[in-house]
Amino acid sequence: MKPPLRWKQYLAVPTTIAFMYLVYVFSGEGRMVVTDPWLHPKNLAETGKDDRPVVVTAACGVQAPKELLLSLRSLILFSHVPFRYVVIADDVAADMLRQVQRTLPPHVQLEIVGIHMRIPWKYRPWNDAFHEPCTWQRLFLPDILPHYRLALYVDIDMLFFVGLEEVWQAFRQLETGQLIGITLEHEVLSTSSIYQTSENGHIPHYGKTGIQAGILSMDLEKMRSRGWKEEILGILEERMGDIAFKDQDILNIYGHRHPDAIKILPCRWNFRQEHCRHENNTCLSAHEDGIGILHGAAETFRNWKFPGIRTAADVFREWDFRADPSGLADEMERRIAMLDDDASCDPLRLRFFSKTLRKQLSQTFVVP
CATH class of the missing domain: 3.90.550.10 (Spore Coat Polysaccharide Biosynthesis Protein SpsA; Chain A)
Incomplete structure (x- = not known):
């Protein structure tokens, strides 16, 4: 009599794990909680025609x-x-x-x-x-x-x-x-x-x-x-x-x-980790006028390979978008200043992570 095929019992373990993962992904992760941060913090000028960007x-x-x-x-x-x-x-x-x-x-x-x-x-x-x-x-x-x-x-x-x-x-x-x-x-x-x-x-x-x-x-x-x-x-x-x-x-x-x-x-419209990695790849337009758009390429908004970029993303991630945004630039400067010079992506302390924010926040905001 041949011995039973014991290996079959082990198939149940990875199959169960795979099933549980799919349930987690498509049910738990799929239920995205949406709160009220979409309330717009200022009045918009009326527009007469549909020429929206x-x-x-x-x-x-x-x-x-x-x-x-x-x-x-x-x-x-x-x-x-x-x-x-x-x-x-x-x-x-x-x-x-x-x-x-x-x-x-x-x-x-x-x-x-x-x-x-x-x-x-x-x-x-x-x-x-x-x-x-x-x-x-x-x-x-x-x-x-x-x-x-x-x-x-x-x-x-x-x-x-x-x-x-x-x-x-x-x-x-x-x-x-x-x-x-x-x-x-x-x-x-x-x-x-x-x-x-x-x-x-x-x-x-x-x-x-x-x-x-x-x-x-x-x-x-x-x-x-x-x-x-x-x-x-x-x-x-x-x-x-x-x-x-x-x-x-x-x-x-x-x-x-x-x-x-x-x-x-100009590179200020796509500032990313490559501008922190190489000395010969300095983004002068961001240094002079501030970052226009920060790009989290290579998952730099989620990992700590470039702490300056991750920290900037965390400031946005943790900010209460329903609040008066006048303190956003201050918070950005404070958090970036806490990093070591080599890790900040701003060793000369040019404050290009907050420079553009200060210009934006000089406009009038109306908090609902």
């Missing part, structure tokens, strides 16, 4: 809506104009975000749309076969938003230190031949860009250091008329097997081929 982002998975809401709160806090906020979301994120729609102030129109296009398997790099589809959506905005002329795409891990009207003004001023407004991957004096030093250096890229895809404005009307989709799909067919930075590489290849279509904006 359009901000677009993409959210996939359980954690994404939480990051998105922090970003949206910062945008609402400083913005004086009504705007549309379009979120391209998978089913999990969309279900959570629908809980938020009814809580937003009336001048913010949240629109949720489904995933437009999943990259075909044959185009996916070998090391990214199961990556979530959100990464690629910015490449197809001309089709996703067929009735819009201009849109501002932002990653979900962006904190706004200024109002949307100032960001929109900076990014929308494209010249006749330009399709995209974007920032550099590294500043022009840097020698440490991923396109200079990594295994990705063989990828054709814009300029010396490449461009960074975290925030970009797109003239969608021009892109549709100039065969954007066809060229992007051609690049995917040609290069998809050997890229490492996904849609950013695709944008860089396009920028390499069409440099006149790219408008480069």
